[in-house]
Amino acid sequence: QVELPRLYGMGREMEQIRGGIGLRGPGERKTEVMKRHIKEKIRTLRKKIQEIKKNRIIQLKSRDNVFNVSIVGYTNSGKSTLMNVLTKAGVLTENKLFSTLDTKTKKIFLNGVYMTITDTVGFIEDLPHQLVESFYSTLEVVKKSNLLIHVVDISSKFVEEKISVVNQVLKEIFSSDNMEMPMTLYVFNKIDQVDDISKIDKFLNLYPDSIPISARYRINIDSLKKKLEEMAKEYYGVASEIG
Ligand SMILES: Nc1nc2c(ncn2[C@@H]2O[C@H](COP(=O)(O)OP(=O)(O)OP(=O)(O)O)[C@@H](O)[C@H]2O)c(=O)[nH]1
Ligand SMILES: [Mg+2]
Structure with a gap:
């Protein structure tokens, strides 16, 4: 887990480099790993947000009731x-x-x-x-x-x-x-x-x-x-x- 921020930073660096001079190389695979990791994070956050929304609805409902x-x-x-x-x-x-x-x-x-x-x-x-x-x-x-x-x-x-x-x-x-x-x-x-x-x-x-x-x-x-x-x-x- 400690490595993730470093990976993240590296990925961004590599992307910048790639974007600048069109480099392809070992950095790309790491970027993919990082992207997948972020996607997963977003997915869990979405889930959490949905859960919060659901709870809020239940609370509102019970206020009506x-x-x-x-x-x-x-x-x-x-x-x-x-x-x-x-x-x-x-x-x-x-x-x-x-x-x-x-x-x-x-x-x-x-x-x-x-x-x-x-x-x-x-x-x-x-x-x-x-x-x-x-x-x-x-x-x-x-x-x-x-x-x-x-x-x-x-x-x-x-x-x-x-x-x-x-x-x-x-x-x-x-x-x-x-x-x-x-x-x-x-x-x-x-x-x-x-x-x-x-x-x-x-x-x-x-x-x-x-x-x-x-x-x-x-x-x-x-x-x-x-x-x-x-x-x-x-x-x-x-x-x-x-x-
Ligand atoms: N002795 C006695 N008198 C009571 C009791 N509860 C209310 N009273 C009296 O009964 C009278 C009427 O009380 P309210 O609470 O105004 O009665 P209400 O049902 O709201 O009356 P409305 O709004 O006019 O329909 C008042 O003089 C109260 O003090 C009680 O437990 N014992
Ligand atoms: Mg009364």
């Missing part, structure tokens, strides 16, 4: 409060209906696992006309989700009714476009306001894999984060197998 999570649910259930807990987004939260009038998306890493979280406009039966406009952005985001976190105010008197209103709206959103519903993770919020533990038990049994939390008092948020991390990992695993 980000795990998108949308927080949906009945109005005033605590969606924005949960958004703030998960992302520190600083979204306005208020004890009134429709305090959120636009979607907000934040990127987060949970234990190094990348995903986006979007806070959406609250669902309600017979959406008021003024809100239809602001609901469009929610529809668009919801349709691009890989996971819906359905936030339910478990302290409400009408838990079941609110869940079914939200599910009805979701059904309409997806069936009108002939789209399949993404996975849904039920999160029962405001457990701090429930005195009757059996009520919580009842809903956890009705909705297996659901998670009870208090967004306001940060109760059981770690379980939710763990679950999101697992689901995102599963999603990326599947995605990289396919494409």
Whole structure:
């Protein structure tokens, strides 16, 4: 290997000489060896460049395939409060209906696992006309989700009714476009306001894999984060197998 630069130099010299006075001689064979060597080098470099390009495409692809999570649910259930807990987004939260009038998306890493979280406009039966406009952005985001976190105010008197209103709206959103519903993770919020533990038990049994939390008092948020991390990992695993 040490000889190669010397060979290279010699080759060039010989070529110059040859070009100048038309000499043919022992230098020519060495030049051929050198040329072959350079060609091989170029070939391996090309291969490397191709490999780098390929990797870059895979990276871009996986960026397009980000795990998108949308927080949906009945109005005033605590969606924005949960958004703030998960992302520190600083979204306005208020004890009134429709305090959120636009979607907000934040990127987060949970234990190094990348995903986006979007806070959406609250669902309600017979959406008021003024809100239809602001609901469009929610529809668009919801349709691009890989996971819906359905936030339910478990302290409400009408838990079941609110869940079914939200599910009805979701059904309409997806069936009108002939789209399949993404996975849904039920999160029962405001457990701090429930005195009757059996009520919580009842809903956890009705909705297996659901998670009870208090967004306001940060109760059981770690379980939710763990679950999101697992689901995102599963999603990326599947995605990289396919494409
Ligand atoms: N006690 C209790 N209150 C909560 C909890 N989470 C949210 N809240 C309160 O519930 C109210 C509504 O919270 P938001 O986060 O604004 O609810 P939202 O679902 O975003 O509401 P909209 O955007 O209007 O649909 C606020 O007063 C919150 O402080 C909780 O875990 N426990
Ligand atoms: Mg809100």
